[in-house]
Amino acid sequence: MSQNRKNDRDLEKYRRMQRIRQFEDLAESIHAQGEIPGALHTYAGMEASGVGSCMALRDDDYMVGNHRSHGHPIAKGAKLRPLMAELLGKKTGVCSGKGGSMHLSDFSVGSLGETSIVGSGVPVAAGAALGAKMQGTGQVALCFFGDGATSEGAAHEGMNLAAVWKLPAIFVCENNLYGMSTPVANAVPVKDLADRAKAYAMKSFIVDGQDVDAVEAAVLEAAEYARSGQGPVFVETKTYRYADHAVNMGRDLTPRGGEEHEWKARDPLTLYRDRLEEAGVDGAMLDTIESEIADEVADALKFARDSEYPQQHEAFTDVFVDPVPMPAYLRA
Amino acid sequence: MAKTTFLDAIRQAQEEELERDEKVFMMGEDIVCNVFGTTTDFAEKFGLERVRDTPISENGFIGAGAGAAMVGMRPIIDATISSFLFPAMDQIVSIIAKSRYIYGGQAKLPLVIRSCMFYGNSNAAQHSDRPYAMFMNVPGLKIIAPSSAYDMKGMLKAAIRDDDPVLCFEDSTCWMNKSELPDDPDFLIPLGKGDIKKEGNDISIIAVAGAVPIALKAAAKLEEEGISIEVVDPRTLVPLDREIICNSVRKTGRAITVDPAHQTCSAASEISATIVENVFDALKGPVLRVTTPDTHLPFSPDIEKPLYPNVDRICAAARQLMDARQTVSA
Numbered sequence: 261m262s263q264n265r266k267n268d269r270d271l272e273k274y275r276r277m278q279r280i281r282q283f284e285d286l287a288e289s290i291h292a293q294g295e296i297p298g299a300l301h302t303y304a305g306m307e308a309s310g311v312g313s314c315m316a317l318r319d320d321d322y323m324v325g326n327h328r329s330h331g332h333p334i335a336k337g338a339k340l341r342p343l344m345a346e347l348l349g350k351k352t353g354v355c356s357g358k359g360g361s362m363h364l365s366d367f368s369v370g371s372l373g374e375t376s377i378v379g380s381g382v383p384v385a386a387g388a389a390l391g392a393k394m395q396g397t398g399q400v401a402l403c404f405f406g407d408g409a410t411s412e413g414a415a416h417e418g419m420n421l422a423a424v425w426k427l428p429a430i431f432v433c434e435n436n437l438y439g440m441s442t443p444v445a446n447a448v449p450v451k452d453l454a455d456r457a458k459a460y461a462m463k464s465f466i467v468d469g470q471d472v473d474a475v476e477a478a479v480l481e482a483a484e485y486a487r488s489g490q491g492p493v494f495v496e497t498k499t500y501r502y503a504d505h506a507v508n509m510g511r512d513l514t515p516r517g518g519e520e521h522e523w524k525a526r527d528p529l530t531l532y533r534d535r536l537e538e539a540g541v542d543g544a545m546l547d548t549i550e551s552e553i554a555d556e557v558a559d560a561l562k563f564a565r566d567s568e569y570p571q572q573h574e575a576f577t578d579v580f581v582d583p584v585p586m587p588a589y590l591r592a
Numbered sequence: 593m594a595k596t597t598f599l600d601a602i603r604q605a606q607e608e609e610l611e612r613d614e615k616v617f618m619m620g621e622d623i624v625c626n627v628f629g630t631t632t633d634f635a636e637k638f639g640l641e642r643v644r645d646t647p648i649s650e651n652g653f654i655g656a657g658a659g660a661a662m663v664g665m666r667p668i669i670d671a672t673i674s675s676f677l678f679p680a681m682d683q684i685v686s687i688i689a690k691s692r693y694i695y696g697g698q699a700k701l702p703l704v705i706r707s708c709m710f711y712g713n714s715n716a717a718q719h720s721d722r723p724y725a726m727f728m729n730v731p732g733l734k735i736i737a738p739s740s741a742y743d744m745k746g747m748l749k750a751a752i753r754d755d756d757p758v759l760c761f762e763d764s765t766c767w768m769n770k771s772e773l774p775d776d777p778d779f780l781i782p783l784g785k786g787d788i789k790k791e792g793n794d795i796s797i798i799a800v801a802g803a804v805p806i807a808l809k810a811a812a813k814l815e816e817e818g819i820s821i822e823v824v825d826p827r828t829l830v831p832l833d834r835e836i837i838c839n840s841v842r843k844t845g846r847a848i849t850v851d852p853a854h855q856t857c858s859a860a861s862e863i864s865a866t867i868v869e870n871v872f873d874a875l876k877g878p879v880l881r882v883t884t885p886d887t888h889l890p891f892s893p894d895i896e897k898p899l900y901p902n903v904d905r906i907c908a909a910a911r912q913l914m915d916a917r918q919t920v921s922a
């Protein structure tokens with residue numbers, strides 16, 4: 261890769277991580293004021309896991325995610341306006357206001373869903389990989405899921421199927437140490453979740469999930485391996501979520517043991533900014549990126565606020581290809 | 593023209609659609625070895641890429657069907673016996689039924705999940721389910737339950753070409769039913785259209801799946817007694833052809849719903865409620881349900897067989913209705 265292209269790519273990684281962080285910070289604050297209905301699971305602290313993974317993919321590669329859904333599409337390159345509008349329940353939202361915070365899925369960047377039933381995305385990703393393989397497109401399907409999801413049967417069934425059929429799938433397990441209030445050690449008898457992959461004779465990597473370059477390198481290798489027909493790969497990103505399981509619940513459900521200070525000392529954005537500056541990137545340029553992103557995020561919120569809510573009849577579209585009937589009492 | 597069985601109608605429908613569209617493929621447990629005769633010679637003809645034996649992993653491969661469908665394939669998933677849909681409830685309900693909706697129409701899931709209802713033959717409670725009604729309570733799933741070879745072929749072909757997920761419930765008591773089948777490769781019966789299997793004037797019997805042939809037998813017997821029966825087969829349960837049902841009952845003024853499922857929240861219950869809500873003014877008596885009572889299905893044949901709807905129970909309900917008096921439940 262030429263130095264110029266590497267620089268562009270590095271800046272893009274920084275840009276996407278900034279986009280996620282600033283999007284999440286803003287979302288959390290307007291959620292606190294009641295502007296976003298429902299639960300909000302933020303991705304702050306985990307940016308390197310998502311961005312490193314997605315930067316390693318082709319634009320047309322597929323991606324499936326989970327309830328902690330905001331970071332994944334941003335990492336894959338989605339525009340912010342429809343994402344923010346979705347959080348506010350607007351018609352212009354990426355899911356037309358039908359999905360909300362747990363389902364920020366933008367199919368235009370290769371997403372096939374962000375599903376809030378823990379573990380349920382894994383079989384879907386295996387199937388997308390099967391479809392890609394059968395159609396000979398050379399695409400891979402990447403699935404993000406948490407440490408908690410590795411105890412779900414669906415995750416195991418999906419991984420087994422992908423392994424036995426040698427499907428081009430990448431299973432990125434974002435181990436952020438907790439599934440809601442449950443420390444991973446109380447839920448899983450192995451120290452490294454990548455050990456789960458051994459039962460499926462699956463190639464696996466364990467990476468520093470705070471280091472976007474490390475994640476990118478692992479997923480690049482995984483993608484090459486999967487694309488070449490050798491089978492799926494499991495990538496465990498060791499990471500940390502800063503906010504509570506879901507924000508603004510009044511009390512922190514996460515039984516942290518002081519480790520949060522160590523993790524925050526290795527903040528993925530700070531780590532990466534330092535690395536870029538050490539490599540000679542001008543700090544002023546990074547400042548500019550940060551303020552451009554601040555504008556982008558503010559613009560997304562303005563767009564969302566200015567957008568209309570969906571009409572009642574839109575609750576009856578997309579059940580099937582054709583709308584289902586709306587009862588007369590809702591027509592008024 | 594030679595007559596063909598219901599099972600062979602399934603085979604023909606799949607074979608024709610596999611031939612027509614290379615995006616169509618099949619997966620399921622032990623389909624290569626062709627346990628029931630619905631995939632005869634498919635592996636040789638279409639290859640093991642398109643006719644895939646799966647691990648015993650319903651939640652895995654049914655979910656994978658969703659993923660494959662979202663990226664442009666058209667899977668036919670053979671779940672063998674309908675009881676094996678339960679381990680895949682998560683993928684069917686949370687992924688397959690809802691993905692189009694929660695993503696605001698971004699997803700398309702053209703897939704068919706076939707399963708047979710294997711009751712009435714001492715397979716005991718865990719293998720004898722008729723669970724379509726459970727899925728009727730989940731928006732986003734089209735549900736078909738054909739009762740003849742003719743309907744089976746035309747509806748399964750339509751289901752495979754449909755852009756929405758379709759659950760196809762195949763009543764094993766119909767497996768050997770025979771019809772003359774059109775060999776037009778585009779023979780399709782649109783989903784959501786019921787069929788009058790027999791016209792009549794006194795009572796409408798709305799029967800589901802394997803209850804249709806039984807209702808027809810009961811109708812013949814009742815005709816001898818001078819009671820004229822109309823037999824309505826909804827064929828598709830979602831979307832339900834409420835119009836054909838209501839029109840029939842408006843004409844006859846009496847209705848019996850017959851359904852091999854357990855009574856509570858059965859298809860028969862939904863059909864009965866539809867009738868009562870829409871054509872109450874035309875009713876000359878209560879709407880009766882002939883279903884399977886709310887107990888499990890025992891292994892021992894002598895106590896299993898009488899639990900299902902049969903000719904005698906339908907005739908008794910019909911006679912009861914023809915009595916002008918208000919009646920107790922059939």
Ligand SMILES: Cc1ncc(C[n+]2csc(CCOP(=O)(O)OP(=O)(O)O)c2C)c(N)n1
Nearest residue numbers: 328376377378406407408409436438439440
């Ligand atoms: C099948 C299922 N069970 C329980 C829940 C409730 N729940 C939502 S998120 C969550 C924790 C998930 O933990 P993990 O997979 O590690 O993801 P994280 O939230 O840490 O990113 C739980 C228990 C759910 N959504 N789905």
Ligand SMILES: [Mg+2]
Nearest residue numbers: 406407438439
């Ligand atoms: Mg977790």
